[in-house]
Every structure is written in C-alpha cells, then in structure tokens.
Amino acid sequence: MSNSMDDIANFAEAFFIIGSNTTEQHPVFGTMIRRAVRKRGAKLIVADPRKIDITEIATLHLRHRPGTDIALLNGLMYIILEKGMEDKAFIEERTEGFEEFKQTVMQYPPEKAAEITNVPVEKLYETAEILASCKPTAVLWAMGITQHIVGVRNVMDLANLQMLLGNMGKPGGGVNPLRGQNNVQGACDMGGLPNVYPAYQPVTSEEARDKFAKAWGATTEAKVGLTVTEMMPGILEGKIKSLYILGEDPIMSDPDTKHIRHCLEELDFLVLQEIFPSETSVYADVLLPGVTFAEKTGTFTNTERRVQLVRQAIPTQGDAKPDWWITSEIAKRLMERISDRVRKEAPYAGWGYKNTSEIMAEINTVTTSYGGITHARLEAGERLQWPCPTFDHPGTPILHTKQFTRGKGKFMPIDHVPPAEKPDDDFPMIMSTGRVLYHWHGGQMTRRAKGIMQVYGEALVEVNPDDATTLGLNGKNVVRITSRRGSIEAQAWVTDRVPPGMVYANFHFPEASANELTHASLDPVSKIPEYKVTAVKVEPV
C-alpha cells in the first residue's frame, strides 16, 4: 500500500474498492472503512460482481461482469476526460505518457464500456462524478484485481486512474493493494521471489549480485528463477527434481488440484515444513515440524509496510522447532556437502544464528529499506513502516509524496482483454473463488478451530436464486460443480450475493475445494493464475 490504513480511513473523501471483499478478508480495516462511511460520511464506491457485505453501505455498487475491470476503468476515465475533470496540474508536473494513454482511453466511450461490463451508462457517469469531486479518493483492491490473466494491466489501469485524478502521494489517497496473508508483504520484501533479492534488488542487476556475493560469499547467476506456478509444471518437464516447502499447502491453494497432485507425485524428493499434516503432506518424503506464531519471536510486515514484533508466548510444542532454526540447520549441513561454493571469509557466509534478532541485524546490512529496523527499536515501542534506512530514521507512512520511485509517474495505455476461459454450452456459468470471513486459505488452522467450525463447518457455494430455480434446487441443496478439469460437490447457498450466471466457491475444505476446478492460465508478467473466472456447469445432486 502506498498509504497507511489509518490515514486512508481518516482522510479519504471517497473510497473506490474494486476486487476486495474488505470486511471479510481484511476485517478490521473493513470496519475502519465502515466507520468512515457511517460516521464521517465518506463516499464509497464498490465495484464487484458480488453483492459482498460492504456493498450494504456503499454509495454506489457497480456489478460489472467478472474480468471486465479494464473496460470499466477506461469507461470511467473517458468520462473524466470528456468532462475535463482530470487534475491537469498533477498530470503536467508529475507524470508522462499522457497523450498515448488518452488515445487508448478514448476507445472506451461509456456506451461501449457499459456493453462490455453490464454496468448502466448512468451509473458510470455517477461514479465518475464522485471520483472527480471527492479529493482525495483512495483506491483499494485485492485479489479480485490481480487474479486475472490481465492482473498486472488491471493494476496499471488503477494507477492511471489515480494519476488522472491527482490522488497520488496524499493522505487519504494513493494506490492500495491489500495484501492477503499476514506476512506476504514481508515474504516479498525478504526476497521470497524468483526475480529479486531482498528489497526488490533485481537478480539481473550486476550491482545487486555483487553486493550479495560480497556479503554471503556466493550468489546466483543473473537469471530469473521459476515462480510457484512455473515450478509445478516444471516438475513434469523434468526441470524441478526436489522441493523444499515451508508452511504452504499447494494441494489446497494452487490452481487445478488434479494437475498439482500429478506434479507432486512425480517429484524425486519433497521436504515439507508444517505445523499440521496438511493435504500436501501426503506427497512429502520428509515432514519437519515447525511452530506456530505463538512459539517464536521475530517480525511480520503488514499490508501498509509496518514491521511489527511477534513475541514467543509459549514453549515450542513437543520436538517442533522454530522454522528459522530448521532452515539454518539444513543450510549448515548442505554447505558442508557443497564445499566449493561459499567463500567462508565473507562477512555473512555463516549460518550460526542464535536468534532472529541476529538475522535481522544481517538483514539491516543488505536490505536498505529495512536498514534501520531492529528488534530493539520495536521492543522499545517504536512504530516503523519501511522504508526505514537508518537507525534514527522514523519510517515512512506514505510513499511517493514528492515523486514516484522512478521519477515521473508513467501513464500506460491499457486495453480490455477478455478472460482466458469462456463459458460455452457445456460449461455455461462463471465461477469465481475466494475466502470467507471465518476461514483462512487452505483451512489448516481454521478447520481446527472448534468455534469457527460451529459457525462455518462446511463449504458453501453461492448460487443466485434465479439459477437455483432454473437448476431445480430447492432451498439448501447439494450441487455438483464441474469444470473442464474436475468436479466437486458442496452445499448450495442460494443468495443474490452472486448475479445470475455466476457461482462463488472457496478453497477452505479439501472435500470440496474450488481449486479442483480452477485453471492455471497465468498473467504473463505476474504469473498469477486467473482464479476469478472459471467456466463451470452446475447441477443438483
């Protein structure tokens, strides 16, 4: 997120939420938005095919067809330009590429946008009016924007919108992707990505490679590695032979489960480090017991780049060990066996960490944005959001206040592209997937929480009442949902949360996981699969 949650909640005149079920997926932030709307009278525009909970308090709800975000945004920007409501000074001073971008947007008159998105023209005008008159407006999104084959282009188009309106670098404005997992921000920051070292230093940069070669005494070739969505098929191609998986459950969370099963079966060697024998453990050769957050000390980084201290509250259970200890032990033993690689004199060649605070000290030296973040400062109660490059730096709550990372903000001309999988006679409906308030991801934790299971104990698939009638469902009933890849059976929840022609399923329960049906069509840049649009057939059972 470019801004902090509290500054958005306190200063946004309007919220534009697109592809985020905020009150269920980021519940406490969702309540902050509810507060801003109910108490402060901030405007709220929600663009989502589903009538999600937060639409209840929305000024406007745009129910666009799944996978038509770009047409929607371009249509809105067309109106803003048509009426001369853009922020001309901001565009002039802080951006480039405007003319080319404008030409593209001019291809999306409201009538055309309405036709593609199914949002009435008047609603587009009303929305544009609110966006132009409420300064600043904060744009918020989550996986509903990124889990498309055009995910990256969706994000760029949202940045276009915010530059056009001059909402960047201001309290209450900005571009704000809500990061899902507790520490997905930190995992990215720490180099848990195939193309970058910690702090997004490209693996292809000579300078970065040099830096890490010096610090660690060895590093990699200047070649981007494989993403998780490439590693899986890579197994079948014989490229990947061994996997070390830390606390993840691809059988539940990756697209097209049948395919993933097949991939994992073919692996030579799978090491899984977990707290529970997950669905993926069936395929593991070695299972290493890690610990929960209550059993270790270290840091998580939240969606607004805030680094916070996790404190050990109880002893590790049984023989389970903190994950950092396990990884270090593997590293030490592996280094003995690969003796010719690492230059032992390098300052950070070794793995003799006694605690995570020592690891953080190493991170300080190689990760500029975390340069000044120490456990001691956090323990003393300092509140730090990165970038925080030095030990006396106070952290950075808002990014891009004076300029963008790359100098001027660049407008990108973005065109609508339909989703990869289209409905046809055999698979006439569209399924979108996601999580629900009560559960978390593959459900390994929440399915083992008793009270949670009493409130939400089985997978429910949302089906529109019209479709329920056509399909011959009677109230709550079991449906079979079939895609080109697989089939699941689950309870139907007949509700107008979903529009006719669409169903919504989750992946919290192994016996009815939506990922049996999803497909691995990826965004070409981000390699994120298009979870939000799968063509399916629905039948009563």
Add this chain to the structure above:
Amino acid sequence: MINLKINGKSIQAEPGKTILQVAKEHDVHVPTLCYHKDLSPTGNCRMCVVEVKGGRFLQAACVTPIWEGMEIETENEKVMKDRKLTLELMLANHPVDCMICDAAGKCELQDLAYEYQAQIPAWGTKGTRYPVNSDPNPFIRVDMNKCILCRRCVLACEEIQGRDVWGVAKRGFDEIIVAGAGVTMLEARCESCGQCVAFCPTGALSNKMNYGMARAHQVKKVATICSYCGVGCQFDLLVKNNKVIGVSSNPDAPVNGMALCVKGRYAYDYIHHPERLVKPRVRKYLLEGKRKSDIRDSIAEGRKPKVGLSNIESPWDWVEVEWDKALDIVAEKFAETRMKFGADSLGFLTSAKCLNEENYLMNKLARQVVGTNNIDHCARL
C-alpha cells in the same frame, strides 16, 4: 483557554473539553463505568458524578463540558455518597456470585464496589432474572443477569464494528440489552468479532472458549501480532501453564486499537490441537537406502488414507526420527540432486505465514548455499 478550579486548585484547559478529560489530564481520579475513551460518551451510569458549584444537581463528568470560572469538587461527601448509592442500585439487581464469575479480578463493577465499599442492599433482588448463558454464539457467553445497562456493548458494536447487533429493550426495571429484535446474536448478524465482550465492564458478556479457565491475575499477557491476514492487528496472547488460553485486545495496538476480527480473537485453538506435528517424520524407504523410483507401487498404495504411525510396513509409511537424522537426509538428498541435475533443479517455496527473518533465510539458502533463484511463495495464490 478556560480558567477553572478542580478541588480548589486553579487549572487552565482548552475549551470544548469535558470535566472528565480535564480531570484526567491533571491526574484527578474520577471513577467511570459507562465511559470508555474509544466510544462516544453517553452519560448514563452516573458513576462519574462531581459537584459543580452553583449547580442544583451533581453533574456527570464524562458528558459535561467545562466553562469559564467553573468550580468542581470530585471527592466531597455528597459526591462519594451519590456514587456509592449508584453502585448499590446496580448491585441490587446483580447476582452475588463474584466467587465463580469469570470477570472477577477484571470486573470494573467489582473494583468500584470495593473502592466504595458498596454492598448489595438488603432489599436487593439477588436472584437470577434471565437465563444464564442464553445465546448459542460459540464464542460469546451472554449472562444478562450481570448487565449494568452501561450500553458499552451497544456502542462497541455500532461504532467500532459498524454492525448494530445490540440494542436496548423495555423500560425501567425490565430494561434489558437484546440482540436485534430479541433474536440470537448470529441471527442479528453478529460477526463474532468479540468487540462487545472486550468493552463489557462486567461478566455479562464473556468468552466461552476460556470460560472458567483462569483468573485475570493467573494469566501472563504476551503482546504479539495476529497470524491471519495482512492488516496486522496486535493483541495479547493469554498464557496459563504454558498454554495459550485466549486472546485479548491490547489498547495500545497501533493498527487496530481494541478491535479484532473473529479469526484473530477466537481462531487460536489450533495452536494446541492434537494433530500438531511434534516430531520429524521421514518415509521408511529413506531409512532403507532405497530410491523413490523403486517403490512407486507402494506409494500409490500409501496415498490411501492411513491412520497414525502404527504398523509401519510399506516403504512409503512414515517413521518418526530424531532431528539429526531427518536433517541429514534432507541435506544429503538436496546435495545429491544438485550434483546430478544442477542448482536449478531445486525449488524453494517460502511462506507468507512465516517471519521476515525466516523468509530471509529461505532466500539465502536458495541463493547462497544452493545457487538458484527458484524461490517463490503463495503471494500469487
């Protein structure tokens, strides 16, 4: 600035503040019950009364704004008597079971009764008027016999959660807090966030999952960060005998204040779940020096569900081993793979659930020790 006197002492304060705010700023103790700094003041318990010179009645400090020349007494006899009477009126309708009440030790009513030495008056009802544990919500225990009608729950739900579950029904002696139009909490669209419990000053609303498990002074509180979503709420883990028995709001939490969601507050029992992995496991074939390719048939068999670790027969069965053994097997296999097929034949999936420090190490392991950029995590999924 406004000039006023509290207990004879001259004080200057900004206009627009309440007596309570000014008193707090000057370390003058005024007891409160319905007031909470995160909620709008309602002034309905009258615990915070003070005497303002010239006024006919005592004033509720939490809702009375200051004015020029105001002279306030916070502890004279009249005030103290009135507060004690207020407490006695509340106690008159309150069951006498502090002994076994979950809130004892953190109950604000109990604390004030102690401070003012207030007892249940002889004419009090003492009885139980409402069903105990009256709501089926799996997380929240409702016992309206203990309710003092302070309305904090109503405000917490309305102002913090934005959900409007609780309301006040009936009048006078029969006044009662109800969910929706007298339905269950979940029917009234409760999201089980537990905000109302966190704000309830008494045992009227308490947590079911740890009901009766510990007195306040028996738990150790450890401030930490929620492990579910990216909002990054801070809370206290409640620990007794080395076990996590609950979660409570930490008022100093930077992102969320007192607020939490159902997962953060109530989905913690997985921590001590009996299915936790507590010892390293390896497949039997690895101990027998066999190769995976030799045992493909047994693997297909072994994928059928099998209970526990007993009857280790198939080469694909799990065997529990010591750490040294497991770690050596892992290192040996990784080194072998690397030697045979090159560094890029290994892949590393790090975890968005784990610590920054742990993610950094996974990145270092892949890039430094092994020499591959094949590292990713589930950010995409």
